Each structure stands twice: as C-alpha cells, then as structure tokens.
Amino acid sequence: MTSPKPRIVIIGGGFGGLAAAQKLAGANVAVTLIDRRNHHLFQPLLYQVATAALSPSEVAWPIRHILRKQDNVQVLMATVVGVDINQRAVILEDGSHVPYDTLVVATGAQHAYFDKDEWEQFAPGLKTLEDATSIRRRLLLAFEAAERETNAEARRALLTFAIIGAGPTGVEMAGAVVELGRASLKDQFRNITPADLRVVLIEGADRVLLNFSPDLSAYTLKSLRDLGVEVELGQMVKAIDADGVSFGDKRLLTKTIIWAAGVAASPAAKWLDAEADKAGRVKVNADLTLPGHPEIIVVGDTASISTPEGKPVPGVAPAAKQAGAHAAQLILARLRGDASPLPFRYAHAGDLATIGKRSAVIDFGTTKLKGWIAWWVWGIAHIYFLVDFKNRIFVAMSWLWIYLTGQRSSRLITHGMATEKAPLEEVDEAG
Amino acid sequence: MTSPKPRIVIIGGGFGGLAAAQKLAGANVAVTLIDRRNHHLFQPLLYQVATAALSPSEVAWPIRHILRKQDNVQVLMATVVGVDINQRAVILEDGSHVPYDTLVVATGAQHAYFDKDEWEQFAPGLKTLEDATSIRRRLLLAFEAAERETNAEARRALLTFAIIGAGPTGVEMAGAVVELGRASLKDQFRNITPADLRVVLIEGADRVLLNFSPDLSAYTLKSLRDLGVEVELGQMVKAIDADGVSFGDKRLLTKTIIWAAGVAASPAAKWLDAEADKAGRVKVNADLTLPGHPEIIVVGDTASISTPEGKPVPGVAPAAKQAGAHAAQLILARLRGDASPLPFRYAHAGDLATIGKRSAVIDFGTTKLKGWIAWWVWGIAHIYFLVDFKNRIFVAMSWLWIYLTGQRSSRLITHGMATEKAPLEEVDEAG
Numbered sequence: 015m016t017s018p019k020p021r022i023v024i025i026g027g028g029f030g031g032l033a034a035a036q037k038l039a040g041a042n043v044a045v046t047l048i049d050r051r052n053h054h055l056f057q058p059l060l061y062q063v064a065t066a067a068l069s070p071s072e073v074a075w076p077i078r079h080i081l082r083k084q085d086n087v088q089v090l091m092a093t094v095v096g097v098d099i100n101q102r103a104v105i106l107e108d109g110s111h112v113p114y115d116t117l118v119v120a121t122g123a124q125h126a127y128f129d130k131d132e133w134e135q136f137a138p139g140l141k142t143l144e145d146a147t148s149i150r151r152r153l154l155l156a157f158e159a160a161e162r163e164t165n166a167e168a169r170r171a172l173l174t175f176a177i178i179g180a181g182p183t184g185v186e187m188a189g190a191v192v193e194l195g196r197a198s199l200k201d202q203f204r205n206i207t208p209a210d211l212r213v214v215l216i217e218g219a220d221r222v223l224l225n226f227s228p229d230l231s232a233y234t235l236k237s238l239r240d241l242g243v244e245v246e247l248g249q250m251v252k253a254i255d256a257d258g259v260s261f262g263d264k265r266l267l268t269k270t271i272i273w274a275a276g277v278a279a280s281p282a283a284k285w286l287d288a289e290a291d292k293a294g295r296v297k298v299n300a301d302l303t304l305p306g307h308p309e310i311i312v313v314g315d316t317a318s319i320s321t322p323e324g325k326p327v328p329g330v331a332p333a334a335k336q337a338g339a340h341a342a343q344l345i346l347a348r349l350r351g352d353a354s355p356l357p358f359r360y361a362h363a364g365d366l367a368t369i370g371k372r373s374a375v376i377d378f379g380t381t382k383l384k385g386w387i388a389w390w391v392w393g394i395a396h397i398y399f400l401v402d403f404k405n406r407i408f409v410a411m412s413w414l415w416i417y418l419t420g421q422r423s424s425r426l427i428t429h430g431m432a433t434e435k436a437p438l439e440e441v442d443e444a445g
Numbered sequence: 446m447t448s449p450k451p452r453i454v455i456i457g458g459g460f461g462g463l464a465a466a467q468k469l470a471g472a473n474v475a476v477t478l479i480d481r482r483n484h485h486l487f488q489p490l491l492y493q494v495a496t497a498a499l500s501p502s503e504v505a506w507p508i509r510h511i512l513r514k515q516d517n518v519q520v521l522m523a524t525v526v527g528v529d530i531n532q533r534a535v536i537l538e539d540g541s542h543v544p545y546d547t548l549v550v551a552t553g554a555q556h557a558y559f560d561k562d563e564w565e566q567f568a569p570g571l572k573t574l575e576d577a578t579s580i581r582r583r584l585l586l587a588f589e590a591a592e593r594e595t596n597a598e599a600r601r602a603l604l605t606f607a608i609i610g611a612g613p614t615g616v617e618m619a620g621a622v623v624e625l626g627r628a629s630l631k632d633q634f635r636n637i638t639p640a641d642l643r644v645v646l647i648e649g650a651d652r653v654l655l656n657f658s659p660d661l662s663a664y665t666l667k668s669l670r671d672l673g674v675e676v677e678l679g680q681m682v683k684a685i686d687a688d689g690v691s692f693g694d695k696r697l698l699t700k701t702i703i704w705a706a707g708v709a710a711s712p713a714a715k716w717l718d719a720e721a722d723k724a725g726r727v728k729v730n731a732d733l734t735l736p737g738h739p740e741i742i743v744v745g746d747t748a749s750i751s752t753p754e755g756k757p758v759p760g761v762a763p764a765a766k767q768a769g770a771h772a773a774q775l776i777l778a779r780l781r782g783d784a785s786p787l788p789f790r791y792a793h794a795g796d797l798a799t800i801g802k803r804s805a806v807i808d809f810g811t812t813k814l815k816g817w818i819a820w821w822v823w824g825i826a827h828i829y830f831l832v833d834f835k836n837r838i839f840v841a842m843s844w845l846w847i848y849l850t851g852q853r854s855s856r857l858i859t860h861g862m863a864t865e866k867a868p869l870e871e872v873d874e875a876g
Contacts, residue, residue: 052585052858071500071855078633079856088635091589091858143859154483158522202509204519404846408839415835424502425510427483427522428574 019044019086022345023104023114025094025282027054027077029331030314031120033338039084041346046112048104050093052076055143056400058331059409061183063146064272065153065190066422070143072409075402094121097285099307116309116348118341119282119296123315123329126278126293133254137178137271140187147428149272153194154427156270160210161203167267173210174268176259178251179275180217181224182367185234187272188215188243189370197420214244214268216251216261218275223375225328226365230375233384237369251275277329282316291318300357301344302337311344313337319358327360331399336360366392371417450475450517453776454535454545456525456713458485458508460762461745462551464769470515472777477543479535481524483507486574487831489762490840492614494577495703496584496621497853501574503840506833525552528716530738547740547779549772550713550727554746554760557709557724564685568609568702571618578859580703584625585858587701591641592634598698604641605699607690609682610706611648612655613798616665618703619646619674620801628851645675645699647682647692649706654806656759657796661806664815668800682706708760713747722749731788732775733768742775744768750789758791762830767791797823802848 020043024031027049035047053074062068078089093107097119103111125139138148153175160172175195177188195211215222215238221231222238222245238245249261258267283290288304289297295318296304302317304310314334319327327333340358347356364378366388374388383391393413400406416422451474455462458480466478484505493499509520524538528550534542556570569579584606591603606626608619626642646653646669652662653669653676669676677692684691689698714721719735720728726749727735733748735741745765750758758764771789778787795809797819805819814822824844831837847853 052589052856069500069502070859071857074857076633076856079852082632089633090593091586092593143857147859155522158483162521162523201513202507202520404850404852408842411839411842419835421510421835425483425507426502426505426574428501428578 020115020345020349021046021113022116022118023048023112024118024120025049025104026120026122026314026316027051027089028057028120028122028314029334030122030316030338030341031118032077032080033335034118034120034313034341035081035084035087035338037339037342038086038345041086041349043086043345043349045084045087046090046114047077047081047087048090048092048094048106048112049077050091051142052078052091053143054080054401056405057141058396058399060140060143060146061186061190063143063424064140064149064187065194066150066425067190067194067416068409068412069424070147072405072412073400074143075405080401094285097310099286099310102309114309116311116345118338119286119310119312119316120314120334120338120341121280121282121316122334123277123279125273126276127273128276130254133273136254136256137176137259137273139273139277140183141277150424151427152270153191154198154425157195157198157203157206158427159269160206162205169206169210170212171258171267172269173206174212174214174266174270176214176216176266176268176271178216178254178259178271178273180215180219180222180245180247181274182365184215184217184272184274185222185238185367185369187274188213188238189241189368191272192241192243193371194422194425197422198425211242212244213242214246214266216246216249216259218248218250220248222247223365223367226367226375226377227382230377230382230384234367234369234375237373241370277315279316282312286310286312288312293318301355302340302358303344311341313341319360321360321362328362328365330365332363333360366395368392451546451776451780452477452544453547453549454479454543455549455551456480456535457551457553457745457747458482458520459488459551459553459745460765461553461747461769461772462549463508463511464766465549465551465744465772466512466515466518466769468770468773469517469776472517472773472780474517474776474780476515476518477521477545478508478512478518479521479523479525479537479543480508481522482573483509483522484574485511485832487836488572489827489830491571491574491577492617492621494574494855495571495580495618496625497581497856498621498625498847499840499843500855501578503836503843504831505574506836511832525716528741530717530741533740545740547742547776549769550717550741550743550747551745551765551769551772552711552713552747553765554708554710556704557707558704559707561685564704567685567687568607568690568704570704570708571614572708581855582858583701584622585629585856588626588629588634588637589858590700591637593636600637600641601643602689602698603700604637605643605645605697605701607645607647607697607699607702609647609685609690609702609704611646611650611653611676611678612705613796615646615648615703615705616653616669616798616800618705619644619669620672620799620804622703623672623674624802625853625856628853629856642673643675644673645677645697647677647680647690649679649681651679653678654796654798657798657806657808658813661808661813661815665798665800665806668804672801708746710747713743717741717743719743724749732786733771733789734775742772744772750791752791752793759793759796761796763794764791797826799823 056073096105163169196208253260279294315329368374374392376383487504527536594600627639680692710725746760799805805823807814
C-alpha cells in the first residue's frame, strides 16, 4: 500500500493561489483549491469593465477551466469561514471541514475606508466583477439621469465624477471615465454634451502615482490635466455622502464617486489568530510561513512582506504570482526532504499605469517609459499576461475596435432599470 | 413661424419600436423613444447567453447608440406607468408627462405562467439579459453543488435539468444545456461526469415545434433524442416547486427548471383601457391602430394581429419589425395627407430553430431545411440580423471558437457566491 498523498489546500483562486496550484502540476500531492467565486479575475483590466471597454467574460475565466488538465487539483466553489489550526482543517460555511497537511492562504485584499465604512455605499471600490458592473451602471445611469434632468445644478452634479485616490487604479479610472463620457456624450444624447463632463481626481499625497518616480508622476499629472481631469493633490477626504464629497475646505457636488484609495487584507489573520500589520496583513517569516506553523504559507495581499531592503512588497499581480510560486517551491522542497531555508525573494518588474487611451507610464526602475510607447508596451504586456488564448484574441480585438472607432462595446446597464425614486440606487450586489 | 413638428412617442426599444424609429429617419417629426432599459436586446440569441456561449454585450446594444445619427430621435430611459389617452400623454413613473400627437406602443411580451405565478421563482423564463445571466448562474451553480454533494439522490437532482415548453426557445435551450453540461463536466469536475447529466424537455402538445411542419417536428424529436435529451410529449405540467416538477402522473426531481412555455403581453392594454385577447394583447384595427384612436398604433407582441387567412401573426422578431415599419409608414402617409386605408400585411419569412451545435430546422413553408445545412443558414441569418457590425464579428468569432474547441467563453457565475443556505437561491434580479 502506498502512503496517502500530502493534502495541499489553497484558499483563493486569485493570482497567488492560482500560481501555487499551477506550480504544483505533476507533483505527487492532492491539491484542493477553494474559492467562493467560480472565476479567476484579471484585476489589472477590471477598470476597463467598469468603463464599458471590455465585457466581464473578457477578464475572467472559470478557475476549474484553467486547472482542468491538472489531475492533482480539485476545485471547490465554497465560502471559507475559518481555519482549525490544531486539527489542520479549513472550515466551510456549511460546517464541513477540509483537512490539510499544508495550507496556502491566498485570500487577497478588499476595500478599506479608513474606519469610515459608511462611505462604501456612496463610493464603491473596484475589486470584483460585480463591483465593475455596478460602477459601470452608476456611470451610465448618471448620463441617463442628466439627459432627463431640467435643473442646471442637479444636472451638473450628475455629470461630475469624483475618483478618490491617485494610484494606478485611480489614474486609470480617471482617464477611462473621461473617454467613456466624451464618447457617449458626443452624439448619443440630445440635452448634454461632452463639455458638461467633469472628472475630479482627489489624492491625499502631493503627487499622483506615489510609487513611481517623481518625473513620471509629473508627466502623469500633466497628461491627466491635458485630458481634462481636474486633479486635487494634498487633499484628504473628510466626508462622503449621497450628494458629494468634502475634502480640504472644498465641497464637490457629485452623484458618482469611485473609491480607489485603500485596501485591507481579507479576514485571514483572524482565521489564523495571527499577528497582523495595520492593514490587516498577516506577519510572516522570511519564507512566507506563519510563525510557529511551518505548514501554513501566506501569500499575496494577505501577507505582510518586505524586500531585503526593507520596502514593503506591493499589492500587485506579479508579487502575488511570485509568492504563490514560492509557496509551491517550498512544498516541493519539503517533499524532496530538503529542509534548507528558502526565503522569498521578490523581484520587482516595474510599475505601469495607463493615462487614457493612448498614453501610459512605466517605471522599470532604471528604465522609464512614457507616452504612446509606454501605452503599447502596457497593452502588449497585459494581453500577454491574460490567462487564456481566447481572451487574448478578444481583448486585443476589443481594444482595436475602440482604437479605430472610439465605440465602447459594453455600455449595458444591467440589474437596474429606470425607476422613480432611485435612478442611482443599488440593488444588493453582493447577494 | 413654422408649425411645431408632429410629436411621435414610441414606447419600447425592442424590434418593433426600433424599426418604427428607424423608418422615420429623415422625416420632419420629433420622435421620442422611451424604454426602461438602456439597451436593445437581440432576443433570438438570448438562450446562448443563458448557456454561456455568448456574453451579454454580444447580443445587446445601447438604444441611443443605435439611433445616434438620427437627429429627429430622442431616447429616454424611463419607466412608463400609463397613458393619458384624452390628454394624449405618456405618464412616466416620476409623474412627468410626455405629450404625443401619435403614439406607437411596442412594449412586447413577458412570461406567463397560466395563473400559476408562484411557479416563476422555481422556473424562470428567458426574456431579459438579467433572466439570461440568472439562468446561467443557476445552471453553473447546479454543477458546482453537484461536485460537492455526497448524497447520490441529491446529486442526481442537481444534475437533472427540466425545460418546460418545446417551442423554438425550449428546443434551443435543451440542446444548448446538453452541450454546456457535456463540455463542462468532461474534464473540469472530479466527482461528476457527462454521463450524470439529464436534460428533460416537457411539452403539452403531442409534438415539438408545433408551428413547424410535422416532418420537421419528427426530425427535431429524433435529433433531440439522439443528443440525449429526454422529450416528454403530451404532458401538462401540474406542479412546480423547489424540488422538482410534476406532469401527467410523473414526478421529476430537479433543482433547475427553465420556463419556455408561455408569454403574455405587457400591461399596455390596461394603460390604453383597450379590449385584449386572452394573452393580454390589444385588439387592433387592420392598420394596427387602436379602435376609436387612430393616433395610437400598437405593434409587435403587444398587438393581437391575424393574417388575412385568419392565422395569428407569431410573436417573432420579423413580425415585430414589420409591424414597427408599418407604423412608420402609416405616420408618413398621414404626413403626406394620404388618408387611404393602409392595412398591415405580415409576410412570414419562415420558422427557424437550432438543435444543438450542428443541427437546425428551417421551415420556409414550401422549402424546408434540416441538419447541418439548416444550421449554417440559421447561423449566417442570425449574424446578418445582428444590429451592429462589431457584434457580427464578435459573435461569429465566439461561435467559431466554440465550434473549434468546444469551450464556452462566458461561464461566469456573477451576483451569486457559494453560500451555506442557498447555493441555488436568487438575488433580486429585477432590482
């Protein structure tokens, strides 16, 4: 009789969890990947779903499809509510336990509102497909409501869009909202015009893209302003409500606010009863294992990791992928009986952000790119990194279409019809 | 001073309303098209969204985009709640009135459950994009739940799919569910296989596709059975609940039931205080005007229309388009001062239905096609009739992809995560 295969349980099918599962291909282990959603999401392009350039199925793919050829993996669509560290089992919402010999925690991050959770209803963030279609609906419904609104001030508020946070997501959203608005308002409406559109990007720091070099920040600021985005720097948001946002000593009347300012780790630290940093990320050893629990490996945005130089590892897709691959390497080393230390080494490839349709900035550290060359590199890199061959073709074609015609293909308002009382109100998205 | 332009108000942006608006291009009128959704939907391909072959944006397009170049049209996204016939105004949900000189009512049809409205929660129909993504979610969640289910009987119920009604929609859904199931279960799940899949098509009449010639019905029946669909003919549904469906003296345990059996007209007859047939369709004059109200024209599924031979005009896209175009012709004739009678003449082009991936039946009356030739004609015809050039390319490419690889691109479960209590329960879709 052969001994049973080591049971590897991975929580989360994002970049980290998926990379861990894929690097275990062919290994003599029994992998169970658990996610409460059925799809892996290519988050770097999610803002394009929110602004109607891509459709949801172009940036998401069923996890079990991605892993279908990997015989040693089983995918479970289930919600995790805890971990029994002593019994070594993941606890699912239905009360069942999934036992593990090694646990990889890759549960990612969610929005954080700096203890102002009541802001979320007025300023949704962008993490899931539902977030993206919800923001898309808010943007498109604002145009519809403005077309019907006869009061000038109310119409102005409907055509004002605030984006909070000028990191890559905020910068990309600001550019994309300007372009969605201009393309939509140009010829499709009769009472409103592109000149009525106002996009305001609000940032607490004194420059946009704080992780990039100052000259790229300056270039991005100028590009955004050339595009028509009003950029408010050094402004802390004080209040958000149904009628607008207050920052510094200013008050901006707007019906559509998008949150791109902060993320916090998933509740994994609580499950593991582990020490966390102030963003909720689990403090881990140099090899990403939980202190005192070598059988638990924490990766991606769930872990608090620093580079050897003491800089925090950023919450970006390449970092999560590298950490997931590292978890698999650690597991494979142990299977070989290799107990030598295996610290995680993060290799920073660079920072990228697009600014509207034909410009981008890329900071490779020593090399810096900006403008249309950077935009092409950004586009090719993103198509290359898409999970699936079909998605690569379709995203490339969608982009080509928008590039040539300016027409965004996915301007659908779903899960929300015109209603009297609440044209901009939400249905329960998380359902 | 010129006299004001005649105000034409069209309620509904489906095939009928859109055709009416488009045929008025260039006319010296002020058209207002009102729809509570922002998109025109290509309903003939909606079942492909429900079965994950196409994504929503491939079969829907914003109405104001379609009509953007037509200067005499304004599009309003708003919900109509009534018509003030005496004051000649459409009443919106917010209480405002939209005055008209001529009103075109093109509000379409909705599901009808033969006075058993409580069946709807267990057996959703397929009329809107939300219906389609909701059915897609139910289908995909049933596979997910079956993969986790350890009780054999419960698993069998999860992998049994019932479709009620064997008209074109029911036949097309049955074939598509078989193919979605086979492709998904083949290699992506570990505990369930394609052999576990059961698709049951239940029809009250004694043959499928009652509107087609008997030999095409027989061919379709054989094709469906070859495909593995269990077809139950002459069976009236007696009960539908959360655990299954009862028909004749049989009881089928299933967690997923799709309603393709009956439609009823929208509430337009009530708005107009007009006489209606038993399906709720407004009885109209030969020229589609409302008796006693020549300024009100009723088209598409909203109207009860017969051919000169006394056969009812079917509720299909070409009939709605022809009626919409007729409404425009009537309006244009009146503008010219031409008061001669203009009866609506319906030209029946034919009936089409696909049976799975590579077979179809087409009944042109004298000419009949079946098998793969019919499937190609069906495919080319549907791509030709898609509203938009980009959609034509993308739908053709999606089909080509499925044809070559068998992979369906849109197997996303959205607005529903794995939860303990109700893996198959719905969020409020209509929100």
